[in-house]
Amino acid sequence: QVQLVESGGGLVQAGTSLIVSCTASGRTFSSYAMGWFRQAPGKEREFVAAISSSGRRTYYADSVKGRFTMSRDDTKNTMYLQMNSLKLEDTAAYYCAASRRYSFRSSDYDVWGQGTQVTVSL
Numbered sequence: 001q002v003q004l005v006e007s008g009g010g011l012v013q014a015g016t017s018l019i020v021s022c023t024a025s026g027r028t029f030s031s032y033a034m035g036w037f038r039q040a041p042g043k044e045r046e047f048v049a050a051i052s053s054s055g056r057r058t059y060y061a062d063s064v065k066g067r068f069t070m071s072r073d074d075t076k077n078t079m080y081l082q083m084n085s086l087k088l089e090d091t092a093a094y095y096c097a098a099s100r101r102y103s104f105r106s107s108d109y110d111v112w113g114q115g116t117q118v119t120v121s122l
Helices: none
Strands: 003-007 010-013 018-025 033-039 046-051 058-060 068-073 078-083 092-099 116-121
Touching: 003 092, 018 033, 018 092, 018 116, 033 068, 046 068, 046 078, 058 068
Parallel strands: 010 116
Antiparallel strands: 003 018, 018 078, 033 046, 033 092, 046 058, 068 078, 092 116
8 A cells, every 4th residue: 555645735826836746655656546636725626637547538627627637757756736826816735646446536545645735825
């Protein structure tokens, strides 16, 4: 089973870009589909994006489609979330997760990182 560590969060201005990363330990990273989820204060955790184990398929929440891009580099055991045109409402803790199934459902993910905070300001 992999362990996941997010990095790259921070405080950015609205309209700018940020990349958050998720690095996995273990030799089975390439066999997992991966997902990004986020949770804002007082709100439920929500799906952001998913990528299949092959990397050929990606799926995005409507709220980030066209602005966020998810990718993976299995040679580095790392996946990325490129976030462009950030909005105030993108402020949240961002979590990466691993699943044996390509899915947008958090219940399908059984390994989670600790989260990285992204704060978007005016």
